[in-house]
Amino acid sequence: xxxxxxxxxxxxxxxxxxxxxxxxxxxxxxxxxxxxxxxxxxxxxxxxxxxxxxxxxxxxxxxxxxxxxxxxxxxxxxxxxxxxxxxxxxxxxxxxxxxxxxxxxxxxxxxxxxxxxxxxxxxxxxxxxxxxxxxxxxxxxxxxxxxxxxxxxxxxxxxxxxxxxxxxxxxxxxxxxxxxxxxxxxxxxxxxxxxxxxxxxxxxxxxxxxxxxxxxxxxxxxxxxxxxxxxxxxxxxxxxxxxxxxxxxxxxxxxxxxxxxxxxxxx
Amino acid sequence: xxxxxxxxxxxxxxxxxxxxxxxxxxxxxxxxxxxxxxxxxxxxxxxxxxxxxxxxxxxxxxxxxxxxxxxxxxxxxxxxxxxxxxxxxxxxxxxxxxxxxxxxxxxxxxxxxxxxxxxxxxxxxxxxxxxxxxxxxxxxxxxxxxxxxxxxxxxxxxxxxxxxxxxxxxxxxxxxxxxxxxxxxxxxxxxxxxxxxxxxxxxxxxxxxxxxxxxxxxxxxxxxxxxxxxxxxxxxxxxxxxxxxxxxxxxxxxxxxxxxxxxxxxxxxxxxxxxxxxxx
Numbered sequence: 001x002x003x004x005x006x007x008x009x010x011x012x013x014x015x016x017x018x019x020x021x022x023x024x025x026x027x028x029x030x031x032x033x034x035x036x037x038x039x040x041x042x043x044x045x046x047x048x049x050x051x052x053x054x055x056x057x058x059x060x061x062x063x064x065x066x067x068x069x070x071x072x073x074x075x076x077x078x079x080x081x082x083x084x085x086x087x088x089x090x091x092x093x094x095x096x097x098x099x100x101x102x103x104x105x106x107x108x109x110x111x112x113x114x115x116x117x118x119x120x121x122x123x124x125x126x127x128x129x130x131x132x133x134x135x136x137x138x139x140x141x142x143x144x145x146x147x148x149x150x151x152x153x154x155x156x157x158x159x160x161x162x163x164x165x166x167x168x169x170x171x172x173x174x175x176x177x178x179x180x181x182x183x184x185x186x187x188x189x190x191x192x193x194x195x196x197x198x199x200x201x202x203x204x205x206x207x208x209x210x211x212x213x214x215x216x217x218x219x220x221x222x223x224x225x226x227x228x229x230x231x232x233x234x235x236x237x238x239x240x241x242x243x244x245x246x247x248x249x250x251x252x253x254x255x256x257x258x259x260x261x262x263x264x265x266x267x
Numbered sequence: 268x269x270x271x272x273x274x275x276x277x278x279x280x281x282x283x284x285x286x287x288x289x290x291x292x293x294x295x296x297x298x299x300x301x302x303x304x305x306x307x308x309x310x311x312x313x314x315x316x317x318x319x320x321x322x323x324x325x326x327x328x329x330x331x332x333x334x335x336x337x338x339x340x341x342x343x344x345x346x347x348x349x350x351x352x353x354x355x356x357x358x359x360x361x362x363x364x365x366x367x368x369x370x371x372x373x374x375x376x377x378x379x380x381x382x383x384x385x386x387x388x389x390x391x392x393x394x395x396x397x398x399x400x401x402x403x404x405x406x407x408x409x410x411x412x413x414x415x416x417x418x419x420x421x422x423x424x425x426x427x428x429x430x431x432x433x434x435x436x437x438x439x440x441x442x443x444x445x446x447x448x449x450x451x452x453x454x455x456x457x458x459x460x461x462x463x464x465x466x467x468x469x470x471x472x473x474x475x476x477x478x479x480x481x482x483x484x485x486x487x488x489x490x491x492x493x494x495x496x497x498x499x500x501x502x503x504x505x506x507x508x509x510x511x512x513x514x515x516x517x518x519x520x521x522x523x524x525x526x527x528x529x530x531x532x533x534x535x536x537x538x539x540x541x542x543x544x545x546x547x
Contacts, residue, residue: 052446054445054446058450073445073446073448074448075448076447076448078446079446080443080446082439082442084439084442086437086439086440086443088440088457088461090456090464090539091460099447099457100447102457103444103447103448103449103453104447
């Protein structure tokens with residue numbers, strides 16, 4: 001059974017007749033790492049939000065774990081990580097990670113055991129009693145990932161989670177995320193506007209084009225696992241990056257000048 | 268430690284400077300015989316030492332010293348203000364929680380809540396006494412009605428600020444709670460209330476002093492003689508003969524207000540955990 005099944009999803013926003021998504025068809029198998037990539041306005045974040053039932057689709061259906069998206073949300077079938085970590089200042093790192101567990105009604109003992117496991121997973125054990133504002137941006141995002149994974153959701157939704165971080169931190173967290181994903185075997189939907197990040201992390205890259213938001217093409221990433229920092233230097237990596245870039249370019253007539261620049265910058 | 272000493276030093280310097288200014292003004296105006304904005308003499312502006320000397324002397328023959336009398340009255344007024352502050356803060360908070368959950372109630376009620384504060388407290392106080400006092404059990408008679416008046420002044424800033432604070436919760440945090448299928452109750456206690464605390468406390472700082480003012484004013488129409496309001500009313504009658512007694516009472520009343528304020532600040536420091544740059 002597929003983890004996510006998107007059938008004929010269209011999303012229009014009432015104001016200004018913007019078609020953010022048009023007739024999207026996509027299926028995710030268990031354990032897949034799928035990146036959604038495209039210029040701004042292609043609807044990649046909207047698609048992620050539709051999967052997570054944070055925005056209802058105008059037409060079409062989304063099933064997660066074989067259930068309609070709203071049911072899956074209520075059952076806690078996915079964890080989410082936003083671009084900013086959205087940690088609560090008034091809670092310690094450990095308490096932030098425990099937040100979803102409190103919501104699920106876990107008792108104190110069980111929460112503590114799990115929080116400790118998660119702290120080990122993101123290597124922040126010694127920061128358990130720190131407050132979020134005492135951590136660097138990269139560490140905050142690791143806490144956010146630990147929180148999203150704490151209740152072992154089948155699906156992890158990530159909306160440009162490393163977009164606000166510097167390049168070095170981003171690459172280190174890419175590696176960390178991959179090792180976590182390999183350990184847990186969860187299914188990931190990852191929104192990004194960085195081609196190299198998408199190729200490095202994913203098993204599949206879904207390239208989207210704007211106005212209206214559509215799937216321009218899907219690239220299977222057949223890089224060997226486990227991937228390491230050296231993976232980025234292999235010829236196959238460059239070939240795949242080029243393939244994704246060409247798919248983005250083939251829709252170039254839809255791009256605004258500043259989106260062109262974004263693509264150039266990525267080169 | 269050094270910083271604390273420095274701060275204490277600054278406060279001491281400020282107090283000395285204020286006393287100096289008062290006496291300097293008194294001396295210049297009295298010597299020059301200036302009458303604008305008012306004639307300065309020992310009645311309109313008694314000397315600081317006269318005011319402080321008054322504390323040690325009995326206000327009336329065969330009575331304990333003024334400070335003794337005033338401290339008892341302060342305790343009485345503090346009780347009224349504290350009860351009014353407590354009830355007002357709870358009512359204000361609950362009202363804000365109710366209003367944040369209903370746009371309809373917000374539209375319907377908020378204007379009346381605002382209007383309620385445009386009516387001068389002195390105009391309402393007599394009515395409150397007439398309405399409330401007969402219903403009160405014997406131990407609450409009199410001061411209970413004054414506490415209600417203090418409540419009236421307290422709840423408003425709390426409602427308005429807490430409402431703003433509850434609405435100021437990070438939309439992303441609310442969305443995150445949605446992904447956990449959190450109940451309204453969880454959202455309220457785990458997100459909205461914690462993010463409203465800085466707003467709540469800035470309201471409580473305002474309300475703390477307002478409740479003291481409310482208690483003092485509330486004592487006037489009640490005719491209560493046990494509190495600072497009664498004392499002020501009394502000494503006002505004798506101002507032309509012994510102005511220092513009214514001034515002395517005012518000093519004590521000011522200290523009561525400051526004490527309430529400081530208590531709130533101390534509570535805030537203990538409760539609110541925030542990033543250093545977010546501390547007001």
